[in-house]
Amino acid sequence: MGFSKSKSGQAEIIVIGDEVISGFIVDTNSKYLGQRISELGMRVLCITKIGDDFSEIKESVEKALQRSDWVILTGGLGVTHDDITKSVVMKVFGSNLRRDAKVEAMLQENFSKRSGNIPESVQSQCEVPDNCHVLYNEVGTAPGLRFEKNRHVLFCLPGVPHEMKHLFEQYIAPELIKNSTKAFSQRILRTTGISEADLWARVGSLTRLQNKANIASLPSHLGVRIRLSCLEETKDKGETLLDEVEQSLMKTIGPYVYGKNNETLEAKVGQLLKDKSMTLATAESCTGGLIGHRLTQISGSSKYFKEGFIVYSNEAKVSRLGVDQKILDSHGAVSEPIARLMAEGVCRAAGADIGVSVTGIAGPTGGSEEKPVGLTFIAVSDVFGTWSGKYIYTHDRIKNKERVAQTALNLVRMRLLGLLEEKK
Amino acid sequence: MGFSKSKSGQAEIIVIGDEVISGFIVDTNSKYLGQRISELGMRVLCITKIGDDFSEIKESVEKALQRSDWVILTGGLGVTHDDITKSVVMKVFGSNLRRDAKVEAMLQENFSKRSGNIPESVQSQCEVPDNCHVLYNEVGTAPGLRFEKNRHVLFCLPGVPHEMKHLFEQYIAPELIKNSTKAFSQRILRTTGISEADLWARVGSLTRLQNKANIASLPSHLGVRIRLSCLEETKDKGETLLDEVEQSLMKTIGPYVYGKNNETLEAKVGQLLKDKSMTLATAESCTGGLIGHRLTQISGSSKYFKEGFIVYSNEAKVSRLGVDQKILDSHGAVSEPIARLMAEGVCRAAGADIGVSVTGIAGPTGGSEEKPVGLTFIAVSDVFGTWSGKYIYTHDRIKNKERVAQTALNLVRMRLLGLLEEKK
Numbered sequence: 001m002g003f004s005k006s007k008s009g010q011a012e013i014i015v016i017g018d019e020v021i022s023g024f025i026v027d028t029n030s031k032y033l034g035q036r037i038s039e040l041g042m043r044v045l046c047i048t049k050i051g052d053d054f055s056e057i058k059e060s061v062e063k064a065l066q067r068s069d070w071v072i073l074t075g076g077l078g079v080t081h082d083d084i085t086k087s088v089v090m091k092v093f094g095s096n097l098r099r100d101a102k103v104e105a106m107l108q109e110n111f112s113k114r115s116g117n118i119p120e121s122v123q124s125q126c127e128v129p130d131n132c133h134v135l136y137n138e139v140g141t142a143p144g145l146r147f148e149k150n151r152h153v154l155f156c157l158p159g160v161p162h163e164m165k166h167l168f169e170q171y172i173a174p175e176l177i178k179n180s181t182k183a184f185s186q187r188i189l190r191t192t193g194i195s196e197a198d199l200w201a202r203v204g205s206l207t208r209l210q211n212k213a214n215i216a217s218l219p220s221h222l223g224v225r226i227r228l229s230c231l232e233e234t235k236d237k238g239e240t241l242l243d244e245v246e247q248s249l250m251k252t253i254g255p256y257v258y259g260k261n262n263e264t265l266e267a268k269v270g271q272l273l274k275d276k277s278m279t280l281a282t283a284e285s286c287t288g289g290l291i292g293h294r295l296t297q298i299s300g301s302s303k304y305f306k307e308g309f310i311v312y313s314n315e316a317k318v319s320r321l322g323v324d325q326k327i328l329d330s331h332g333a334v335s336e337p338i339a340r341l342m343a344e345g346v347c348r349a350a351g352a353d354i355g356v357s358v359t360g361i362a363g364p365t366g367g368s369e370e371k372p373v374g375l376t377f378i379a380v381s382d383v384f385g386t387w388s389g390k391y392i393y394t395h396d397r398i399k400n401k402e403r404v405a406q407t408a409l410n411l412v413r414m415r416l417l418g419l420l421e422e423k424k
Numbered sequence: 425m426g427f428s429k430s431k432s433g434q435a436e437i438i439v440i441g442d443e444v445i446s447g448f449i450v451d452t453n454s455k456y457l458g459q460r461i462s463e464l465g466m467r468v469l470c471i472t473k474i475g476d477d478f479s480e481i482k483e484s485v486e487k488a489l490q491r492s493d494w495v496i497l498t499g500g501l502g503v504t505h506d507d508i509t510k511s512v513v514m515k516v517f518g519s520n521l522r523r524d525a526k527v528e529a530m531l532q533e534n535f536s537k538r539s540g541n542i543p544e545s546v547q548s549q550c551e552v553p554d555n556c557h558v559l560y561n562e563v564g565t566a567p568g569l570r571f572e573k574n575r576h577v578l579f580c581l582p583g584v585p586h587e588m589k590h591l592f593e594q595y596i597a598p599e600l601i602k603n604s605t606k607a608f609s610q611r612i613l614r615t616t617g618i619s620e621a622d623l624w625a626r627v628g629s630l631t632r633l634q635n636k637a638n639i640a641s642l643p644s645h646l647g648v649r650i651r652l653s654c655l656e657e658t659k660d661k662g663e664t665l666l667d668e669v670e671q672s673l674m675k676t677i678g679p680y681v682y683g684k685n686n687e688t689l690e691a692k693v694g695q696l697l698k699d700k701s702m703t704l705a706t707a708e709s710c711t712g713g714l715i716g717h718r719l720t721q722i723s724g725s726s727k728y729f730k731e732g733f734i735v736y737s738n739e740a741k742v743s744r745l746g747v748d749q750k751i752l753d754s755h756g757a758v759s760e761p762i763a764r765l766m767a768e769g770v771c772r773a774a775g776a777d778i779g780v781s782v783t784g785i786a787g788p789t790g791g792s793e794e795k796p797v798g799l800t801f802i803a804v805s806d807v808f809g810t811w812s813g814k815y816i817y818t819h820d821r822i823k824n825k826e827r828v829a830q831t832a833l834n835l836v837r838m839r840l841l842g843l844l845e846e847k848k
Binding site: 026028034046291299312313316 | 437444445446447448449450451452454455456457458459460462468469470471472473474475480484640642651706708710711712713714715716717719720721723724725726729730731732733734735736737740744774786787788789790821822825
């Protein structure tokens with residue numbers, strides 16, 4: 001997909017650090033910045049990653065400032081000997097150091113909560129170049145810096161991802177938006193429980209929709225994300241176009257869409273439970289607690305998540321959930337009857353309105369010809385009855401656990417929406 | 425920490441693709457290549473990522489070939505209109521196209537398994553530049569290319585990660601090793617339960633050790649990783665030096681090191697439990713199942729992980745673990761006495777040899793002046809008694825949960841190693 005050269009200006013990204021170019025740490029900053037800058041209607045020319053070397057950083061910064069309107073650099077603003085970004089950009093802009101009272105006051109307040117005074121090792125962060133704007137960092141110790149020369153702007157941000165994001169959103173995004181001639185609109189529709197091929201087969205011809213917006217799909221083992229985006233004269237016009245495309249897609253694939261943008265499946269399940277004033281309990285075998293973990297990622301989940309049982313052993317399935325030992329002996333722990341008894345048992349034991357259970361063989365060992373690795377049964381039970389299903393996953397242990405938890409949460413969502421009828 | 429310029433030559437990496445610079449897909453190729461090239465003893469000068477633009481790719485390739493001995497490019501070798509890498513490098517090297525019989529035979533064999541003949545859309549992959557070596561691709565349709573000019577070498581690889589890795593390992597790694605004058609050695613020591621500052625304070629002066637190897641530390645909210653690396657004449661010599669440095673570090677920080685290289689804390693806990701033929705049970709409140717989830721990431725964990733209780737409600741703490749309702753009323757659920765009763769109760773209820781419990785306020789709501797968000801109590805109980813501790817975490821809900829689970833697993837590890845004495 002080719003991006004057209006934007007009138008709003010060209011940006012580039014520089015990432016500093018030996019640890020990044022030698023592959024010791026994953027650089028997530030450049031992806032974040034690339035995405036956000038594109039979203040805001042600027043063209044990203046390139047991303048350059050270089051080590052902690054004075055002359056190379058200097059050369060990269062100078063080159064970038066010659067060719068791009070916006071240069072965003074991250075990394076090398078800490079206080080150890082390999083953090084040389086500040087001294088490089090001071091050389092480029094002919095700066096001297098000055099002590100910044102606000103930075104000092106912020107650091108003082110920060111450290112007074114912990115141990116007392118600003119440690120000697122951090123004192124140098126109070127010193128900033130005298131010919132830049134300071135981007136005050138409320139979530140860390142290294143301030144960001146903004147330089148300008150011949151209408152070309154350089155931003156220097158710390159490399160710690162949450163600090164980088166905070167400063168980008170607080171200082172840089174507003175400035176880019178102010179300078180952008182087009183408005184970028186985007187939304188993500190998150191689906192699960194359907195393959196990419198089946199999804200697009202349901203939608204049918206895309207031509208009419210693609211005239212209105214760009215449509216891209218990104219499949220993973222947990223579902224397919226659909227990205228709708230457009231670059232229009234006004235935000236309103238873009239949003240109207242995306243509304244039209246979204247509504248059209250929802251007609252054919254609506255039941256598979258669990259959320260929009262950053263909405264998670266566990267948040268959606270929580271919202272539905274709250275709306276219906278219902279409580280949920282979990283009985284997990286092969287997922288080992290992952291479903292409970294995901295449910296409790298949501299603040300306020302104690303309102304509806306009653307209790308969870310990690311019943312890894314047969315013994316626990318019997319004693320906690322009242323699973324019948326005879327059925328366990330005849331069908332085995334990984335079977336549809338046991339999944340159903342677990343879901344029904346966990347409702348009863350926890351006094352919850354809806355119960356979900358999983359039992360499966362996560363792998364890589366423990367499989368047999370009759371019951372291969374990846375075989376999983378999932379059941380959902382409520383006052384109307386019990387639904388159960390059989391699934392076979394073919395990934396590694398960790399991905400299998402993730403898929404099982406995703407499917408289980410999606411089945412709870414569908415049950416709460418009346419999309420899942422009991423079976424048997 | 426700066427790497428010294430290697431005699432074996434300088435390398436750089438170029439990644440092509442609009443989807444990469446606009447942040448729509450994660451580029452994992454450059455991390456892989458950066459790490460592997462460093463491991464093989466070459467210095468990585470920089471990583472450049474650019475979009476699907478002819479003149480920009482051409483300029484980047486030419487510049488890279490001027491300054492670096494080895495240039496490794498990935499992406500843009502497919503068959504859609506935005507795959508222009510082949511035409512760019514043909515321009516740079518003044519190539520003409522020739523039909524390669526071996527590529528054609530390989531593609532023919534590949535497609536005969538699927539549908540029959542080589543599809544029209546893929547035919548162009550049989551055409552290769554006439555002045556390069558072909559890197560025959562057994563795992564995909566796009567061949568790699570190797571050009572050489574003035575003893576500087578350019579490799580072009582497809583962007584699909586498993587194809588890129590396959591061709592790198594088959595063709596490029598052997599050539600780099602042949603040209604490398606030094607052998608790279610590396611190991612990671614993984615610590616938790618101690619801050620970066622306290623860690624290095626315990627170690628004391630590093631000068632003597634730094635003469636033997638590079639030492640770098642990478643802190644995260646779950647612990648500090650220490651990377652030891654060196655570039656020596658032989659692999660044996662490097663490993664011997666790293667052994668010496670590791671042994672020296674272990675004398676002062678040994679109890680905090682839970683694993684080496686990619687070893688996880690849950691794997692270590694599992695190994696200790698297996699070695700001692702002991703079983704574990706978990707009682708989780710604020711972590712909501714995360715500890716159980718982590719324990720069950722390990723294949724074979726059913727041998728030692730007996731059962732878990734996600735006791736989010738007070739009711740569940742009483743009925744599952746036998747926590748005394750009066751103590752719950754007087755101290756509240758988030759208190760040291762309750763953590764202790766939970767750990768003792770879960771051992772009893774599950775019949776496990778060792779029990780671990782957590783109760784805390786994950787946030788962002790639910791805190792009070794007396795009991796702020798992040799306040800957590802963790803207890804470990806076994807036949808020798810019960811240990812408990814108070815922790816205050818100051819991250820967001822998700823990171824707090826992760827830290828609590830990490831600390832709880834580490835306390836189990838320490839208890840199993842006899843490093844944790846009961847308190848009270």
